[in-house]
Amino acid sequence: MLEARVIELLATGRRDEALAAVVDAFRRKVFGLALSYLRDREAAEDVAQEVFIKVWKALPQFDGRATLSTWIYTITRNTSFTALRSRRPNASLSDPEVLGAVEAEGANSAGERAELEGEALMRLVDQLPAKQRQVVMLFYMEEQSYESVSAMLAMPVGTVKTLLHRARARLQELK
Amino acid sequence: MISIDDRLAKLFGSIDVDPDFDVRLMARVRAAEADRNAERLRAERQRAQEDYLVAGMSLERWRRAALRMLSLDTIAAVTLMMVLAAALPRVLPKFDAIGFGYLAAGIAALIAIVAAIRLLYPRVRLPGSL
Numbered sequence: 001m002l003e004a005r006v007i008e009l010l011a012t013g014r015r016d017e018a019l020a021a022v023v024d025a026f027r028r029k030v031f032g033l034a035l036s037y038l039r040d041r042e043a044a045e046d047v048a049q050e051v052f053i054k055v056w057k058a059l060p061q062f063d064g065r066a067t068l069s070t071w072i073y074t075i076t077r078n079t080s081f082t083a084l085r086s087r088r089p090n091a092s093l094s095d096p097e098v099l100g101a102v103e104a105e106g107a108n109s110a111g112e113r114a115e116l117e118g119e120a121l122m123r124l125v126d127q128l129p130a131k132q133r134q135v136v137m138l139f140y141m142e143e144q145s146y147e148s149v150s151a152m153l154a155m156p157v158g159t160v161k162t163l164l165h166r167a168r169a170r171l172q173e174l175k
Numbered sequence: 176m177i178s179i180d181d182r183l184a185k186l187f188g189s190i191d192v193d194p195d196f197d198v199r200l201m202a203r204v205r206a207a208e209a210d211r212n213a214e215r216l217r218a219e220r221q222r223a224q225e226d227y228l229v230a231g232m233s234l235e236r237w238r239r240a241a242l243r244m245l246s247l248d249t250i251a252a253v254t255l256m257m258v259l260a261a262a263l264p265r266v267l268p269k270f271d272a273i274g275f276g277y278l279a280a281g282i283a284a285l286i287a288i289v290a291a292i293r294l295l296y297p298r299v300r301l302p303g304s305l
Contacts (some may be wrong), residue, residue: 019204023197031192045192049200055205118186125183140187144180171179 003064010059022068032074032141033152034046036134038087039126047083051076070170073152124174132167135160229272252286 002025009018023097030051035044054075125133135149139160142148146164150157256279263278 016201016204023200028191035190039242045196048192048196049203052200057207057211091250103250107213112292117182121182121186125186136183137187140183141190143188144184149186160289168179 004091005069006062006068007064010062015056015059016060019052020059022055022059023052024074026069026072029142029148029152030072032042032138033073033076034083037077037135039082044085045089047076047079050083050100051079054079069151073154076152077154121171124171127174128167132163132170135163136167136171139164241294245290248289248293249286252282252289256282 002021005021009015009021027048031044033047034047035041038044038047051072055072062071074138082086125136128136133144134153138152139146140148142152144162146157149160153160240284259278
């Protein structure tokens with residue numbers, strides 16, 4: 001279990017290794033969660049780094065009473081809100097930066113047509129209401145786990161399912 | 176025909192941080208650590224400076240108190256000497272000048288001892304002190 005491993009590393013003074021273990025387990029989740037709020041890849045990476053720095057600073061006080069995931073997701077949401085308040089208001093998942101990153105990551109397995117389809121789909125997702133958009137993004141990033149999305153967004157699993165159902169229906173309409 | 180689920184999974188499934196994320200993170204952690212150490216040093220230096228100021232002020236207070244007590248004790252002793260000088264020849268008509276000199280020297284020595292005790296032990300309350 002990650003919490004036990006982190007506590008053990010902290011007890012032996014290996015704080016950097018504890019951080020590395022946390023980063024390995026949460027890097028993509030924290031980035032995804034931040035990206036779902038900020039819709040800007042660069043800003044999301046910046047928030048993810050800030051989150052791990054906060055975690056690093058607070059690690060010596062970690063005693064395992066709270067689960068790491070709850071703690072880290074709360075920090076991520078709060079840091080994302082702070083970043084949202086101080087950044088440009090009209091960022092979008094279909095911004096060239098975000099699209100470029102998605103296209104670059106998908107380029108190995110998909111052809112030009114698929115890239116264009118991906119771009120079109122991203123624009124459709126971008127038109128969804130904020131909560132639905134977040135749920136869709138995290139659900140498909142997180143290997144389609146309702147529980148994982150529920151923990152990340154601090155909302156009940158039932159709400160995640162409802163939002164996802166509505167989002168799918170809306171995407172079918174928009175298509 | 177690919178389902179929307181598959182297309183979304185393909186679209187979002189591959190999103191990840193840049194490959195140099197960890198390197199940049201560790202650089203920021205090191206910078207944060209350096210900032211923290213500098214902040215701690217600054218705080219320690221400031222605390223030492225405050226302690227020094229407090230000690231200096233305390234010493235100055237003690238010095239003023241000692242001087243005040245010394246002045247008051249001296250005034251009292253001088254007054255006493257003047258009274259004695261005026262009264263002794265009448266009380267003891269045969270008390271000659273040499274005797275009076277010894278008496279004055281004795282009183283002066285007493286004043287010096289009292290003043291020294293005052294300076295060395297400022298908290299001791301001597302009988303008759305102001």
